[in-house]
Amino acid sequence: MAAPASPLVQRILDGDPRALARACTLVENRSAQAADLLKSAFPHTGHAFTVGITGSPGAGKSTLTSALISELRRAGQRVAVVAVDPSSPFSGGAILGDRIRMACHHDDAGVFIRSMATRGALGGLAPTTHDLALLLDAAGFDWILIETVGVGQDEIDVARLAPATAVVLAPGMGDDVQAIKAGILEIADVFVLNKADQPGAARLEQDMHEWPRPLVKTVATTADGLPELLAALETLRAALPPHRTELHWAARLRQMFAERAVARLDANQVDAAARRIAGRECDPYTIIEEWLKV
Numbered sequence: 001m002a003a004p005a006s007p008l009v010q011r012i013l014d015g016d017p018r019a020l021a022r023a024c025t026l027v028e029n030r031s032a033q034a035a036d037l038l039k040s041a042f043p044h045t046g047h048a049f050t051v052g053i054t055g056s057p058g059a060g061k062s063t064l065t066s067a068l069i070s071e072l073r074r075a076g077q078r079v080a081v082v083a084v085d086p087s088s089p090f091s092g093g094a095i096l097g098d099r100i101r102m103a104c105h106h107d108d109a110g111v112f113i114r115s116m117a118t119r120g121a122l123g124g125l126a127p128t129t130h131d132l133a134l135l136l137d138a139a140g141f142d143w144i145l146i147e148t149v150g151v152g153q154d155e156i157d158v159a160r161l162a163p164a165t166a167v168v169l170a171p172g173m174g175d176d177v178q179a180i181k182a183g184i185l186e187i188a189d190v191f192v193l194n195k196a197d198q199p200g201a202a203r204l205e206q207d208m209h210e211w212p213r214p215l216v217k218t219v220a221t222t223a224d225g226l227p228e229l230l231a232a233l234e235t236l237r238a239a240l241p242p243h244r245t246e247l248h249w250a251a252r253l254r255q256m257f258a259e260r261a262v263a264r265l266d267a268n269q270v271d272a273a274a275r276r277i278a279g280r281e282c283d284p285y286t287i288i289e290e291w292l293k294v
């Protein structure tokens with residue numbers, strides 16, 4: 001673990017934002033250098049607190065993230081954001097909206113915002129996002145916020161793999177508890193009832209009573225409730241059981257191993273085996289056993 005950092009990683013450690021942006025691109029594109037880069041960065045990670053911020057489209061995740069950045073900056077914390085949903089104002093089709101929303105943070109060296117331009121990326125959304133989070137950790141950010149829409153298994157996995165997950169709910173968008181996609185409420189460490197200024201907020205709050213997780217009411221547009229949200233996140237950070245990190249790595253190792261194993265198969269080999277199986281020349285169980293032996 002004590003090998004000297006690669007030149008690019010050294011620049012990241014020195015706080016060069018352009019080096020960091022370049023490294024992010026290499027990781028996002030799964031370039032050939034990415035693995036060495038991540039190996040070199042890894043010994044410098046383990047300091048940041050990574051929070052997944054997820055919820056229905058339009059619940060206010062980006063507005064909330066921006067308000068949380070301001071709150072964290074006031075507390076002297078350095079913050080990095082990864083926005084993984086192309087529909088997000090941080091990324092994809094709505095980059096302009098992102099620029100407008102995030103304009104207040106653009107000149108701040110203590111803030112780094114990265115949009116994941118690719119979706120269904122090589123190797124999957126969750127592994128790539130968490131590799132990016134490692135780079136940001138190495139770069140010395142205290143907090144890493146990962147915004148992802150809570151629709152679809154890939155996006156839910158991104159949030160689930162974060163050490164702490166905030167699920168953002170909002171009233172008045174067909175977003176009552178019954179309508180919320182199964183699987184997303186379960187991954188919450190804290191609920192954020194955003195748009196608390198809107199009709200239906202009290203009812204939604206009542207509906208959430210049965211869920212044994214803290215709930216914080218916010219109005220992201222005015223930053224109401226943001227100190228309370230930060231306090232709730234700080235509490236989670238302080239109470240993180242040490243084995244939570246081990247659980248995270250156990251899940252990631254399984255994912256990484258499966259990814260590498262599949263990547264080692266060449267298409268012709270798979271086609272040839274499929275042909276033999278379809279023709280009943282061979283069974284799939286034996287084939288898999290043979291592939292795992294190599």
Ligand SMILES: Nc1nc2c(ncn2[C@@H]2O[C@H](COP(=O)(O)OP(=O)(O)OP(=O)(O)O)[C@@H](O)[C@H]2O)c(=O)[nH]1
Binds near residue numbers: 198218222
């Ligand atoms: N009234 C009210 N409007 C809000 C609040 N928070 C966000 N909004 C508005 O809700 C709309 C959606 O906010 P976003 O922050 O883009 O929501 P999002 O969850 O990031 O949306 P996607 O990334 O597209 O899923 C915007 O017009 C915001 O100004 C709030 O607390 N109260």
Ligand SMILES: [Mg+2]
Binds near residue numbers: 061087088
């Ligand atoms: Mg958004």
